[in-house]
Amino acid sequence: MAQTRIAVVGSGIAGLTAGWLMSKKHHVTLLEKGPSLGMAQHGVDAGTAQGDKVVDVPLRVFNKSYYPNLFLLCQNLNIDLRMVDHGGAFGYLNGDLYFRYENIAIGGKNYSYVLPKMKQLPWLLKVGWEILRLRRDMKEFLERDDCDEVRLAKFFEDFKYSRAFQYEFFFPILSSVCTCSYSALMEYPAGILIHGMQTLMETTPTQRFIGGTRALQANLAKSIQNVRYDSHVVRIEPSPKGAVVHYRDGVQEEYDHVILATQANQAREVLDVSYEEERSLLERIIYQTSDMIVHRDERLMPGPARKWSPVYYGISSQYDWPMATIWINKVEPGFEEGEPLFQTWNPLIPPDEDKVLGRTTFERPVVSLDSLKAVNRLANLQKDSLDKRHIWFCGSYGTPAIPLLESGLVSAVQLGEHFGVAKPSWFVEPSR
Template sequence: MNIAVIGAGIAGLVAAWQLSRRHAVTLFERHAVPGFIASSVALNDAAAPGLRVDVPLRVFYPGYYPTLTRLYAELGVATEPVDYATTFSGCDGRAYFRWRNARLGGWSLPYVLPQDVASARGWRIVQGALRFHARARAAQAAGELGGASIGEFVAAERIAPEFVDGLLLPAVATIATCSTADARAYPAAVVAGYATAGVGRQSVRRARDGADAVAAKLLAGITRVQCSAGVVAVRRTADAGRVVVQHATGEEAFDHVVFATQANQALALLADSAPDEAAALAAFRYRALEVLMHRDTALMPPRRADWSPVNARVCAEHAQPESTIWINRVQPGLRHAVPLFQTVMPQRAPRDDSVIGHARFERPLVGAGSGAALAALQRLHAQPGRRVWWCGSYAEAGVPLLESAVRSALAVAERLEPGAAGAS
């Protein structure tokens, strides 16, 4: 078959790579390079000449990312454990809590302590964390979470508000890159699934050579890659036997088209969407996300002793927590370089002369309607004679991360050719 994949984020790269094993595949990408690495920053640092940094930073832990882990193993992508300890600070810059993890090989022993051992607030956070983990694990095992949001669950369980507002919701908002209100509306089952999949027992890991190495491995197996493609519309032929992709240099017809873009972007491109297709795609919601690469230490905790690899700033007057990653602590090749930071959802602007990269994204939201939206998408995929498909981090259950993107790509490949999917 002749298949088009639109979008070269991780979902598009994996879908095109998997399908290229048996078919002629064209991967269309609007950027000059695949979207998965389009925002990466190349450094001009004497201590690390030519080194690139992923934007956003891409880390994982095997318990919640089993499909991604198997994919990396199949590709021969080397990974390494990283320290992802986190400091939580208030608007005044004072650190009130720190999550640490002692690593032993591929395993991690978490321990949580107030930054000030005399802090009553800090100890209530510890107590809340222990109660939450025990109650969430028990409720998940008993199937009692149902359709409750995490906000409803912690209220019903009377979990300490110091933990909920000071640690749980900021952590969910940081992982899912959403607002605190969005985090409160997250399904309790999704949060519990992430928290109990081994994040406390396994080391956070990264691809040793970054997203560029992952992209190179996948690109090597794809039939044809067309960057700067400028796809403007997709429509089916009158007899529904082919699908036409209109792009900057003309039109091409394919047997199948896989949208590996955001749902809202796919809806805008599909010129002849049926009512059920339009309704399903419109049901997925997104929030804007900003990421800054910079060297401004003012966005870190004021006391150097409070610096962690990840530093969350939690302020009630801001809709979302700010997260500043100390890249030198996460990427070993930069350990001796000039301090470098990546700030996600910034509450403050770094000095203009310190900024070396600026990227904007949209991230899928998960809420009460997500299950119904996913079910509608699966009903579309199950329709006989289907020739248009969708994949991406939004298209599978769970927190929309690399894992769900890869799972969705392999699921579409399986739909197109049952029994052929690899790392699933």
């Protein structure tokens, strides 16, 4: 494909990766509706002993097992990473802890261990053996031909896991990873979540960007020929030579190709009605809304400070979601000293507003058997119409995986091949 003019709408991980790749062979204009790049747009300034530093919202941590391409991308861009402790504690909203595990790093690997307190023994005796057999059962399940054709509920039914195991261990972890409700988890294709949990339980260490996501987005954006902010796209329609982008201020621009690297629901909103099938497929990708706060309210991290874990999962039978609090001082480079700082997803306990530094409401896609079919159909549509298509799609929703940074990156790399841009030499094809 000869060099063409490409507009990429959206500057999350998918848009930045698409722009970074396409700019190697084409002229790219990256369009962001906000005042700064989207990947780190919700960061919050927080005071430290060394002055104000930015806390990523949401905080991004990852391991090489589930995020192989993100890890290799960072290596390629010379972005330094740091191993962080991501041990966890589980408790009820009254502050009582019922389970806790810690991590120890040995030889570049991360090993979890449990030192239960006397009052935590009843829960561990009830559920501990299920945790021990989980690894074996997940391996057996993923070898089944139908693992992606049944809901997660089928896994628990077939392997006879207790309600306590599901709602007091498995669900709080994956609900926090997927930022969705327990009900939404139960609708997930089982293979996707079981594979995710399997990699979370591996010994690959959890890592964090030094410099936060701003370091990654800056390195991706610097090679893109034209980055424009405050560019609010309201409609994209086909034209005889490509596609026309309509902006909120009435301006129009024509490009040879437009890549919609936004959320699926946002892509549908701006896509011309002539793309009837694409709009119908995008509508089947469902989103859930939740809140994230950065704060200094210690009530959301129960117990004395000397016993805090890096991550605390708070649960209640009254809610279909957990509350997950991260102790920023423990996991974020540059925040080790100073007043305790936390980030809480889905706060079930109202925080003291005087101690809240920032609050963000965001949407995340949730995967179901139906949305997975829609994603696969959309991928085939793009593949089967290479010669006549001028409007394209990529995003974290665009691969058969948990919608995280890795899936957004993979979606963009796979799209690049349609534009004659080879996959990077380091790229690892998804294992599933």
